[in-house]
Amino acid sequence: MKKNVQPRILYAEEDGNIFDHPELRLLCRKGEHVLPPGPKDIVPLPEGSDIFLLPDRMALGLNPESGEFEYLEANAVAAFVSPGYTLTGSAAYLSDEDAGPLPLFAYGAVGYADGTFWVCANRTDSDPRQQFGDIPDQAIERGARTLLKQYPENRLVQHLAHCALEYCCPAAKNLALGRYEAPLPTAAGCNANCVGCISRQPQDSQFPPTQERIRFRPAPEEITQIMHAHARSEAKPIFSFGQGCEGEPLTEAETIRRAVADYRDKGGRGTVNINTNASLPDTMAPLARAGVSSIRVSLNSVRSELYTPYFRPSGYSFGDVRATIRAAKEQGLFVSLNYLYFPGVNDTEEEFEALADLVESTGLDFIQLRNLNLDPELYFRIIPAPKTPAMGLANFRKRLRKLFPWLEFGYFNPYLGG
Numbered sequence: 001m002k003k004n005v006q007p008r009i010l011y012a013e014e015d016g017n018i019f020d021h022p023e024l025r026l027l028c029r030k031g032e033h034v035l036p037p038g039p040k041d042i043v044p045l046p047e048g049s050d051i052f053l054l055p056d057r058m059a060l061g062l063n064p065e066s067g068e069f070e071y072l073e074a075n076a077v078a079a080f081v082s083p084g085y086t087l088t089g090s091a092a093y094l095s096d097e098d099a100g101p102l103p104l105f106a107y108g109a110v111g112y113a114d115g116t117f118w119v120c121a122n123r124t125d126s127d128p129r130q131q132f133g134d135i136p137d138q139a140i141e142r143g144a145r146t147l148l149k150q151y152p153e154n155r156l157v158q159h160l161a162h163c164a165l166e167y168c169c170p171a172a173k174n175l176a177l178g179r180y181e182a183p184l185p186t187a188a189g190c191n192a193n194c195v196g197c198i199s200r201q202p203q204d205s206q207f208p209p210t211q212e213r214i215r216f217r218p219a220p221e222e223i224t225q226i227m228h229a230h231a232r233s234e235a236k237p238i239f240s241f242g243q244g245c246e247g248e249p250l251t252e253a254e255t256i257r258r259a260v261a262d263y264r265d266k267g268g269r270g271t272v273n274i275n276t277n278a279s280l281p282d283t284m285a286p287l288a289r290a291g292v293s294s295i296r297v298s299l300n301s302v303r304s305e306l307y308t309p310y311f312r313p314s315g316y317s318f319g320d321v322r323a324t325i326r327a328a329k330e331q332g333l334f335v336s337l338n339y340l341y342f343p344g345v346n347d348t349e350e351e352f353e354a355l356a357d358l359v360e361s362t363g364l365d366f367i368q369l370r371n372l373n374l375d376p377e378l379y380f381r382i383i384p385a386p387k388t389p390a391m392g393l394a395n396f397r398k399r400l401r402k403l404f405p406w407l408e409f410g411y412f413n414p415y416l417g418g
Contacts, residue, residue, distance in 0.1 A: 301354075329363050
């Protein structure tokens with residue numbers, strides 16, 4: 001980026017029109033601190049991102065002459081960045097006293113300068129698997145309809161076709177296109193009650209889930225039909241249990257074991273992954289024997305005092321999560337973290353030390369730096385305040401690489417062969 005870029009803030013009128021302010025400079029939030037973004041914090045807003053108006057929240061900016069923060073009697077604006085980018089700073093604003101919670105998105109600070117929108121984010125993965133800009137909707141619909149015609153009795157095909165055509169789920173769209181990673185939702189139930197769950201929310205949460213959770217348990221043969229079909233289309237297939245439209249896949253470990261074993265017994269190739277909360281360590285050995293390749297463990301933090309109030313586990317603890325990671329590595333599985341990153345929380349010194357301890361003690365392989373989709377102010381009502389300042393995403397990654405040269409970073413599940 002240009003080192004001298006100093007974006008101006010954006011604000012929105014009630015009619016939804018967005019403007020850039022002629023003077024006030026962009027501010028961002030890192031933890032509980034509001035400050036201007038540094039030169040390593042911002043990039044041009046990537047294609048496929050969205051810009052949101054934030055109701056009941058006033059735009060906040062820096063007056064470059066006085067050095068004071070000023071707010072406008074106009075709505076703040078934030079960006080939801082496209083996949084492959086991780087936020088370095090959240091949107092800064094001043095909320096009304098009666099402001100309700102924001103929907104389940106990540107809210108990046110976004111500004112405007114030199115004819116370009118700029119967002120507080122870094123690119124963490126260049127994989128194009130969730131880029132659909134050059135693909136016509138008709139191709140996705142045609143692929144989904146073809147699967148429905150080939151497998152008219154397969155309930156999982158019906159569910160995923162609905163996800164592709166109605167929810168525009170990127171994973172389901174890729175299945176319809178026969179490319180990259182195929183989703184295999186399996187679990188209707190869950191042993192956690194995550195504050196930011198996108199498939200199930202209590203009625204009093206004030207923000208609806210963004211998609212409908214699966215309502216049935218697929219039979220192993222329904223799963224394997226999809227796996228074989230996808231492997232015929234994709235040269236490097238990845239299959240993932242544990243999607244946004246389901247609960248915890250390890251609660252259906254036996255169904256998954258039977259499906260994967262049958263797929264492998266019939267010569268099925270590719271990477272078989274489970275996206276999980278890692279709550280059930282005893283499931284790792286049978287799943288590995290069946291032919292599972294990897295697990296991806298979702299965490300908002302590697303410290304119990306932050307993990308527990310967000311995940312709200314039922315019948316397991318953070319100690320079980322660590323035990324599952326160790327068991328997976330003992331079985332030879334590739335282990336990733338789905339590290340739900342929040343600027344000013346995950347890049348603090350106390351979090352860095354805890355993460356370094358987890359990597360060193362388990363030998364995990366990969367960290368996916370994904371954004372935590374939650375109202376920032378709600379998040380800080382449920383977790384303890386950070387004790388140390390943010391070091392920034394770039395420094396966070398640099399320090400981890402220096403300590404653990406084998407550790408890889410990205411945003412998506414990697415293809416591992418198989």
